Amino acid sequence: MTPMVELDNVTRRFGDTAAVREASARLERGEFLTILGPSGCGKTTLLRMIAGFDRPSAGRILINGQAIDAVPPFRRSIGMVFQRLALFPHMTAAENVAYPLKMRRFDPAEIPERVERYLELVRLKGFGSRRPHEMSGGQQQRVAIARALSFSPDLLLLDEPLSALDRKLREEMQLEFRRIQQELGVTTINVTHDQREALVMSDRVVVMDAGRIQQADTPAAVYRQPSNRFVASFIGMTTVFPGMVAEAPEGIGEIIVGDVRLPARLPAGGLAPGTAVDCGLRAEQVRVVAPGAPRPETTIGGLVERRIFEGDRLVYEVRVPPLGNLTLMVFDHDPATHAEHEVGARVLLGWNARDLFVFPKETTENATRQETGPAS
Amino acid sequence: MRSARGKAWVLWSMVILVLVTLALPTLVIIGASFTSGDIIRFPPEGLSLRWYRALWDLGGFRAALGRTAYVSALCTLIAIPVGTLAALALARRRMRFARTIQVYLLLPFTIPLVVSGISMMMLFGEARVLGQLWPVGVALCLINLPFMIWAVSSAVNALDPELENAAMNCGAPPVTVFLTVTLPAVMPGVITGALLMFILAFNEFLVSLFLTDSRTVTLPVQIYNSIRNVITPDLAAVSVVYIVVALAAIWVLDRLVGLEIFLKSK
Ligand SMILES: Nc1ncnc2c1ncn2[C@@H]1O[C@H](COP(=O)(O)OP(=O)(O)OP(=O)(O)O)[C@@H](O)[C@H]1O
Ligand SMILES: [Mg+2]
Numbered sequence: 001m002t003p004m005v006e007l008d009n010v011t012r013r014f015g016d017t018a019a020v021r022e023a024s025a026r027l028e029r030g031e032f033l034t035i036l037g038p039s040g041c042g043k044t045t046l047l048r049m050i051a052g053f054d055r056p057s058a059g060r061i062l063i064n065g066q067a068i069d070a071v072p073p074f075r076r077s078i079g080m081v082f083q084r085l086a087l088f089p090h091m092t093a094a095e096n097v098a099y100p101l102k103m104r105r106f107d108p109a110e111i112p113e114r115v116e117r118y119l120e121l122v123r124l125k126g127f128g129s130r131r132p133h134e135m136s137g138g139q140q141q142r143v144a145i146a147r148a149l150s151f152s153p154d155l156l157l158l159d160e161p162l163s164a165l166d167r168k169l170r171e172e173m174q175l176e177f178r179r180i181q182q183e184l185g186v187t188t189i190n191v192t193h194d195q196r197e198a199l200v201m202s203d204r205v206v207v208m209d210a211g212r213i214q215q216a217d218t219p220a221a222v223y224r225q226p227s228n229r230f231v232a233s234f235i236g237m238t239t240v241f242p243g244m245v246a247e248a249p250e251g252i253g254e255i256i257v258g259d260v261r262l263p264a265r266l267p268a269g270g271l272a273p274g275t276a277v278d279c280g281l282r283a284e285q286v287r288v289v290a291p292g293a294p295r296p297e298t299t300i301g302g303l304v305e306r307r308i309f310e311g312d313r314l315v316y317e318v319r320v321p322p323l324g325n326l327t328l329m330v331f332d333h334d335p336a337t338h339a340e341h342e343v344g345a346r347v348l349l350g351w352n353a354r355d356l357f358v359f360p361k362e363t364t365e366n367a368t369r370q371e372t373g374p375a376s
Numbered sequence: 377m378r379s380a381r382g383k384a385w386v387l388w389s390m391v392i393l394v395l396v397t398l399a400l401p402t403l404v405i406i407g408a409s410f411t412s413g414d415i416i417r418f419p420p421e422g423l424s425l426r427w428y429r430a431l432w433d434l435g436g437f438r439a440a441l442g443r444t445a446y447v448s449a450l451c452t453l454i455a456i457p458v459g460t461l462a463a464l465a466l467a468r469r470r471m472r473f474a475r476t477i478q479v480y481l482l483l484p485f486t487i488p489l490v491v492s493g494i495s496m497m498m499l500f501g502e503a504r505v506l507g508q509l510w511p512v513g514v515a516l517c518l519i520n521l522p523f524m525i526w527a528v529s530s531a532v533n534a535l536d537p538e539l540e541n542a543a544m545n546c547g548a549p550p551v552t553v554f555l556t557v558t559l560p561a562v563m564p565g566v567i568t569g570a571l572l573m574f575i576l577a578f579n580e581f582l583v584s585l586f587l588t589d590s591r592t593v594t595l596p597v598q599i600y601n602s603i604r605n606v607i608t609p610d611l612a613a614v615s616v617v618y619i620v621v622a623l624a625a626i627w628v629l630d631r632l633v634g635l636e637i638f639l640k641s642k
Contacts, residue, residue: 053541073544074553086542090560099556100546147546 002065004029004155004187005050010059012045019045021211022059027189032181034190036198037208038234043191044083046208047157050189051080063155074103076155079148079186083159085140087132093119093143094128100151118146121180137164142173149184156181158190162197174200195235199223207231229359232280237315239283241326243358245275252353255279258324262298263353271360280357283315283329288341289350296350302328304345316341318349402619409612416609427609431617434610440598441617443509447584447594448577450513451520455573458517459524460566464558466525467532481522492519493586500587512587512594516577523576524569531565564633571625578621 005027012020020042027033035043048054050061052073060067068076079100087096097115106114119128122142132140141164148156162170162177178201181188192198198205199219206216207230215227226232233240243257245266253266257279264279271277289299302318305327314332319325330349332340341347404418409427411420431437466477496515500506539561543553559566581596588597599614 051541051545053544072549073541074547074549078545080542080545082538082542084536084538086536086538088539088542088557088561090563099543099548103543103547103552151547 001029003027003062004031004064005189006062006065007046008060008062010046010049010056010061012042012049012054013057018057018211020049020056023208023211023213024059025206025213025216027187029187030185032178032188032190032201032203033206034192034198034202034204035206035208036192036195036234038193041208042211043193043208044159047080047159047189047191050155051078051157052076077151077153078155078157079151079153080157081141081144081148081159081161083163083191085132085144087140087143087147089132092129092131093124093135093146096132096143097128097146097150100147104151106151114150118150119143121149122146138166138169141165149180149186152184153186156186156188158188160191160193162192163194170197171200177201199235207234209234226280226357229278229280229362232282232357232359237283237329237331238280238357239326239328240278240280241323242361243277243279245271245273245277245358247273253358255356255358258322258326260300260322262356264356264358265354266358267360271358276361278359278361280359281328281351282355283331284333285355286328286330286349286351288316288330288332289348291348297353298356299348299350302347302349304341304343304347307340307343314340316347318347320349405612405615406619409609409616411609411612414608416607416612427613430608431610431613436593436598437595437614440593440595443592444578444595446509447513447516448574450510451517451577452570452574454514454517455521455524456566456570459521459569459573460528460562462521463525463528463532463565464562467529468537481525483522489519489582493583496583497586506587507589507592509592512584512592513577515583515587516580517573519583520573520576520580523572527569527572528562528565531562535561567629567632571629575622575625579618 003026005025007023007025010020010023011018023042023046025033035046037043045054049056050063052068052071055069060069062068063076088099091099094115097118098111101111101114102108115128116125119125122145124139124142124146127135127139127143130139132143135143141161145158145161148158162173165173174197177190190197190201199222202219204216205219205222207214207222209230215222215231217225217227222231223235226235229240232238241257243255243262246254246256246261251265252263253270254261255264255277256262262279287296289295300320300322302320304316305319306317308315308317312333316330316332317327318330319327328349407420408416408418409420410423410425411417412424412426413421462477466474492515496511496518497506500511500515505511535558539557540553543557544550548556579596581600584594584597585600588594593601595614599611602608603611
């Protein structure tokens with residue numbers, strides 16, 4: 001089957017900087033794809049090209065297997081929620097939602113009922129007669145969502161549609177969105193810099209940085225098998241530190257960090273001994289091992305330097321002298337059931353070898369690109 | 377707390393002072409127009425509508441008022457499409473002559489109206505249309521058009537270009553986008569500009585002086601002519617007519633656009 005949307009080496013340059021670089025991706029019919037990346041990495045630029053407000057400087061975009069360069073935006077069956085919403089200020093919420101229906105020649109008798117249904121879907125029943133400036137930011141955002149969905153587009157583009165909502169409503173809307181999307185079966189591209197949202201809502205996640213697609217995979221794979229240092233550190237709270245390959249059999253090898261050798265999962269294809277690498281360790285995968293408890297594969301002693309209470313978890317910053325005085329972050333998700341560790345306390349940290357990510361050191365070109373990339 | 381109240385007090389006194397200063401001449405002239413005496417003075421001697429009557433009976437006045445209304449309407453009707461499109465083009469298109477046009481927008485402040493008046497008199501004389509009324513309307517539109525463009529430009533600049541993208545995304549072709557989204561969004565500017573044009577044309581004197589003769593004389597020129605003879609209270613009455621026209625314009629503006637748009641940002 002031809003994919004719904006296909007990006008073929010899409011590049012968009014503004015002057016001498018490129019907002020999107022050689023992006024290639026495929027989106028199947030009915031799929032929910034999330035583009036995740038830091039501010040300024042080119043997410044909006046990519047969506048605008050798909051919607052037709054902007055054109056690639058190089059490369060092609062295909063929808064249903066057809067190159068769409070020549071199709072003006074108003075002939076594309078694409079609903080979009082804009083980052084700045086772009087509600088029509090002189091129309092009421094209901095008129096906003098009805099606008100695409102009128103423009104797309106829906107049966108006039110059917111329009112009021114449809115408007116009502118979509119306002120209800122975004123929980124704005126009774127708000128139809130308000131103007132946008134008479135509504136809160138979150139309500140406006142939901143009008144924009146209803147407007148984008150009301151005409152049953154083939155493709156839905158969401159540019160951070162939930163960013164103005166408070167956390168509780170946002171999390172509710174994430175699940176709601178997923179439900180609506182599955183119910184209507186509409187192919188969706190969502191943009192966010194909220195990793196939780198990306199992981200919760202999507203069939204697939206595309207991680208972008210500095211205009212480049214870093215990884216495109218299922219949420220679980222992006223989380224468990226990040227393909228490079230950027231993805232590993234962008235998703236989750238990850239401590240990244242340098243090391244060197246000591247031994248490299250297939251699968252689990254050993255990395256020298258500081259004065260110790262740590263067993264680690266090496267990337268497919270293996271690495272030659274002596275290769276400089278970046279290692280990554282997620283805070284949620286490191287545990288404080290209680291005395292007498294079963295030990296994970298790797299254990300190492302450290303000193304608690306800081307303790308941060310975050311409500312649903314405690315975060316410890318633990319300095320580990322054998323790892324070259326590296327400071328590791330450790331979560332304790334269940335602090336109520338055992339003693340908290342004071343600052344200065346000696347603790348034993350442990351993790352499993354497969355949770356230690358190893359990436360070949362990035363070339364200088366890549367490394368500087370990440371550091372000097374568009375400021376966020 | 378105290379300092380806040382002190383500040384409010386100072387602010388209010390200043391506001392009242394300004395309002396009184398601004399309103400005083402108007403109040404004086406309104407008062408003077410109701411005099412029953414023979415000379416223009418404040419406070420008026422007795423109250424009557426005598427001078428309004430006199431004004432109304434003056435054949436020249438009614439005709440001049442009618443001509444002024446015609447000229448102002450013509451000027452406004454031309455200014456609406458021309459000014460609106462010009463403002464949109466200026467804001468949206470990178471134009472090659474943008475610089476030139478900006479200079480043109482400053483013209484009302486740089487070129488004395490006498491110069492405009494003389495040059496237009498020569499121009500219309502050349503075209504053999506001098507002595508008719510419509511060229512006066514066109515001339516008033518020409519000299520005041522920058523005000524129209526300004527009024528619309530401010531609305532265009534406040535318009536988020538993403539709105540037009542959103543409309544296109546909803547399936548509207550460019551002309552429909554213009555009619556259903558762009559135009560309504562800049563409408564407050566268009567209405568403001570149109571009323572401004574009307575009032576300016578209604579009041580315009582110098583250029584009209586060059587372009588009118590005894591058969592096409594407009595109200596401001598008529599007033600000037602009668603001042604040269606004697607100053608009688610009917611002049612105060614004419615002034616009140618002007619004030620009424622201005623108030624009517626503000627009322628229309630309020631009904632159509634809502635004054636709060638001008639007093640605070642949306
Ligand atoms: N019209 C433009 N002209 C010049 N540069 C632009 C233009 N639009 C975007 N850029 C640049 O392209 C880069 C990507 O911008 P984009 O809006 O796509 O980022 P984003 O990923 O959507 O960020 P955010 O999460 O903050 O919305 C930025 O560095 C931005 O400055
Ligand atoms: Mg963006």
